Amino acid sequence: MWKPDRQSKKPLYEQIADHLEKRIAYSEFPPGSLLPSERKLAEQLGVNRSTVILAFAELRSMGIIESRTGSGTRVSRTKWGATPKHTPNWNRYAEGGSFLPNLPFLRKIRDALSQDPSLIDFASGELAADLAPLDEIAALMREHHYTSYLGYDNPQGYIPLRQSLVDYLQKYRGIQTTESSIMITSGSQQSLYLITQCLLSPGDAVAIEDPSYCYSLPMFQSAGLRLFRLPIDQYGVHPEDIRELYKKHRIKMVFLNPNFQNPTGAVISSERREQLFSVASELGLPIVEDDPFSLTAFEGTAPAPLKSMDSNGNILYIGSFSKIAASGLRIGWMVAPNSIVQRLADARQQMDFGLSVIPQQVAAQFIKSDYFQPHLDRLQIQLQFKRDLLIESLRRELGDQISFVTPQGGLHLWCMLTPKVPDGKLLDEAIRRGVAFVPGSVYGSDSGFVRFTYARAKTEEIESGIAKFAEALHSLTD
Amino acid sequence: MWKPDRQSKKPLYEQIADHLEKRIAYSEFPPGSLLPSERKLAEQLGVNRSTVILAFAELRSMGIIESRTGSGTRVSRTKWGATPKHTPNWNRYAEGGSFLPNLPFLRKIRDALSQDPSLIDFASGELAADLAPLDEIAALMREHHYTSYLGYDNPQGYIPLRQSLVDYLQKYRGIQTTESSIMITSGSQQSLYLITQCLLSPGDAVAIEDPSYCYSLPMFQSAGLRLFRLPIDQYGVHPEDIRELYKKHRIKMVFLNPNFQNPTGAVISSERREQLFSVASELGLPIVEDDPFSLTAFEGTAPAPLKSMDSNGNILYIGSFSKIAASGLRIGWMVAPNSIVQRLADARQQMDFGLSVIPQQVAAQFIKSDYFQPHLDRLQIQLQFKRDLLIESLRRELGDQISFVTPQGGLHLWCMLTPKVPDGKLLDEAIRRGVAFVPGSVYGSDSGFVRFTYARAKTEEIESGIAKFAEALHSLTD
Structure with a gap:
């Protein structure tokens, strides 16, 4: 993903305006389409919101985009010539079809992980790089x-x-x-x-x-x-x-x-x-x-x-x-x-x-x-080690606020939290503190359950990840 | 695909009976399911139909399969014990869903190509191995x-x-x-x-x-x-x-x-x-x-x-x-x-x-x-060479019975045949003579059109392939 170059002499807002102009010219954002919000763009690009506001002002002054209060910022329909041309109503196409989008919690987790690679990942149901052959x-x-x-x-x-x-x-x-x-x-x-x-x-x-x-x-x-x-x-x-x-x-x-x-x-x-x-x-x-x-x-x-x-x-x-x-x-x-x-x-x-x-x-x-059998042997030992580390950390940080059955295989630990807190809020608080997990409701449970994947996080992240999770939980119960 | 071993001392029909018994035991063909017909199996295995009849007789004598006139040969429902168990009605499941099967002509071509690797292939819309990088x-x-x-x-x-x-x-x-x-x-x-x-x-x-x-x-x-x-x-x-x-x-x-x-x-x-x-x-x-x-x-x-x-x-x-x-x-x-x-x-x-x-x-x-640009240069030259060879062969074998516009790129030549013959018959006659093409009706045309792919066949096969096609056409027009 493109990010502005902080070493460049060109101001950040100009770099962002140029980048957006290019993407609009390439019809990635066709005429009439909605741009991401200032807040979202600022997050994605790792800049202050005020920088994005300046970049948008630049593009507005060139007639490339239009902002209307309450309806966001759109690519101008008239910039391409005197007779406005008709772009397909892509939003209607994107909403058509029989395919439901992924669950909001899962999309939120995916977006957070792709925007911040330093997030400690107890959410993705897959092996860490060092467990893969x-x-x-x-x-x-x-x-x-x-x-x-x-x-x-x-x-x-x-x-x-x-x-x-x-x-x-x-x-x-x-x-x-x-x-x-x-x-x-x-x-x-x-x-x-x-x-x-x-x-x-x-x-x-x-x-x-x-x-x-x-x-x-x-x-x-x-x-x-x-x-x-x-x-x-x-x-x-x-x-x-x-x-x-x-x-x-x-x-x-x-x-x-x-x-x-x-x-x-x-x-x-x-x-x-x-x-x-x-x-x-x-x-x-x-x-x-x-x-x-x-x-x-x-x-x-x-x-x-x-x-x-x-x-x-x-x-x-x-x-x-x-x-x-x-x-x-x-x-x-x-x-x-x-x-x-x-x-x-x-x-x-x-x-x-x-x-x-x-x-x-x-x-x-x-x-x-x-290679295959030795890989499996190593995988089993390392997964068990990570499971044990996760369980120790949970017991230390959360004591009797958490209960679970110790799994004898697989990648996941399923936990019940004694203080019941709303799933969405807990996820937001955790992501804000730098840790991701999957709320139980994704699997059809009531709130108060979470799934931690121990296979994906690095060994050295597990303890601090659970400490952050405990902080998030306590911020909602204290 | 399994074939009987002609060097083995064990008679072919016994090898076939053993093989079928194994596949039935592994529930590839569950109780009650229909086996391929004697004729089809004989084709697939490259044996005489009488050999398959003997194999079926063997399995029937063991109570593993049952044949009823007019309804084919099925795996016995009672062989697995005194109380018959219920296998899912897989046929009904296979017919469910919203997915239409591939067109019959395309499946016929695919089956013919997979059963006989020596078939000259003017049908598959892809590059020959020697054109791929x-x-x-x-x-x-x-x-x-x-x-x-x-x-x-x-x-x-x-x-x-x-x-x-x-x-x-x-x-x-x-x-x-x-x-x-x-x-x-x-x-x-x-x-x-x-x-x-x-x-x-x-x-x-x-x-x-x-x-x-x-x-x-x-x-x-x-x-x-x-x-x-x-x-x-x-x-x-x-x-x-x-x-x-x-x-x-x-x-x-x-x-x-x-x-x-x-x-x-x-x-x-x-x-x-x-x-x-x-x-x-x-x-x-x-x-x-x-x-x-x-x-x-x-x-x-x-x-x-x-x-x-x-x-x-x-x-x-x-x-x-x-x-x-x-x-x-x-x-x-x-x-x-x-x-x-x-x-x-x-x-x-x-x-x-x-x-x-x-x-x-x-x-x-x-x-x-x-590697990329030299590969493209070579590909263009070789495709053009194959196109020219195909066109020469068609002109020699079919003269004014065939007409086309010479393509300036791509993998295919689209031809109109002057003697209109039924698509399905022409395809059958061609496959029988060892050559495959795609009938025009697959692309929505009336009969009388064919698509030849010149990219897929080996250079040395093109002439003889078109000779076989001409024979197939003439067998229907003479």
Whole structure:
């Protein structure tokens, strides 16, 4: 993002006016469109508001922009000549379509993180740079000659990666499958998007865990689905609740994250797994099993996935490298009956014509390589260390104002705050103090819950981040 | 794809029965699901139909499958135990959703190409392996250390790639823009998908060229858009037709491919470009300008894009590396007003959470590198050579049975056949003889037109491919 040059002899306000004039001339802001507010621009550019006011005055004097009290500053409609030309009403286009925007809290967090890289990040659900196998991936890219044909990929994904995944799924998750049952996707997000767009119709009822990261995905609402909640405890959902929802609402699909659930960290007990199977088989009901965290299990191995026991074809299984290697690879997969894989692959061709071959080659090499198991071992130890550091800091700073169940894997800690404070205010106060987290309401909870991701922040930031969070909380309760 | 091992001592039919049993056990074909027909399986596996009949008999004797006359062969519902379990009715799920499947002709071509790699391919709209800069990309990947953080990418795409594109667009296309007006996409397909899904609503009317590759994209129908045609001649669309359609149907958007149009190769004349601008400005109507072929111009440079003259923000500009470098990179871009870029980037987060950073890094290096211009020079010469070879072969084999306008850039030749024959039959006859092309009806034409892509086939295949095509045509006219 452009920032004014503080070393330059040219005054800051002139630099800003020139920059805005260029962007307007390039029709980034077409005639009639609204510019960001003075306050927002000042924040983005890291200058005083008065500097922006001067820059706007400069542009106004040139007839490039117009300000009207109460309706903000707009690009002038008449600057381009005597006969005003008609620019499309882009706002109306941007508001059209069936796609709901992301949740306001998530956009607020994203904006804050992109504007201030020094913010301590307990919000982003991904690994810190030092947990990702960057050196290993760089080494693989140097060692292997990626000269295979770079044409349009097979609609189901790069065949050697699917072959590597057959072995991976057998070895690490006990799932027996063949490459023709696997589809490579751009991470779990695309798997879920394809399922909600292509296998369900507007008005269909589906069941999701409560709380659940599914609530944070407007894609469910964008697809016009009716969401019903399955409350979870420490051992996951209650299988009988699924039967109830089926009777009442004819739910068409169930979305579960059985191991180290996001956000709670819950693991479905083996007894409930068996009950889930009988209910799903009895009702002929598909379960979408999202399994991104199992390979982070801190001690021992995570329970076997539902898919490994699925002789019946009830489970659509979703996996990904995002939480165990690098989210920037954008590599995920789905294991599903053949007719479903073919349908989704065909639809995906219309959306993006498939994935780049290069990261698929890298991923295929990585899971076959001698780097993979040592990376996982290191990841587990480091995640556990960060979890422990987060828990210590929370206990020290907040004592009995906070309670949680210690997660045995995954990236997140789900906490209940005893003094209930409004989510939005707590987030604002925290961001102001330099720390970001995700409020529980994003996952469908009442206020008073927060999700801390311990995987993303640097180790040396965790203590001070929690101290800042405690200050934010106390500023609202004192 | 699995094939039986002809060197093995185990009879072919037993190998096939074992393979199918495994796939059924892994629930790739769940209980009750339909297996491919004997004829189709025989084709896929490259064996006689009688071998498949024996394999099916074997599985039937084990109670794994059931055949009923007229309704095909299904996986047995009762083999998994005394109490039959209920598998989801996957067929109903696969038929649900709002996504239309790809056009039957395109699926037929895709299936034929994937089953028989020796097929001469005049159908796939992409570069042959020897035209793609594979060595250059491999060299860049070795030379550069890709150790930048592999976290979730910026929603608009990798910033260094957007910065490189600012220079690229200025230098090669005369477009002045800034990185904040650019969004990186997974090729033109994703740009179009985002526009049709997020800026238009079901029932909206849009105008597309006739013929146009847009007809081959069911995404327009999947989005519920009403399509109106703009007939084109050698100099492109008639701008006044747009005004007419606007008056009659209140079209909301116009989709154009002004340079070396797919499929016709037409280039909109400079006079009509100016008229297009006045009509669009007068009506406040956005034009989507798809510009994938300009850098292939065989002699001189292609006309400047509409976007380079767009001081008003009427144009959504779409570009891509697919037709000038490698489709397997999956790198495209859009240049649009800021509010539109932000809206589409936000929606894309919900679909796939953005692109892999790795191919974006490779693309950014490539366009800045000393490899890029020599690659383009070589590409232009080789494409022109292949075009000439195709035209010579067509003249020799078909003489006055075929007519066309020689394209001055792009990958395709659009031909009219004088003996009109049914599209589907011609395609079947051609595939049977070992050659694939795309029937004109895929682009909205009457039968009697074909699109030959000269970029994809190997040089040494072009003559014999056209000879096979001529045989196919004559088999229907003699």
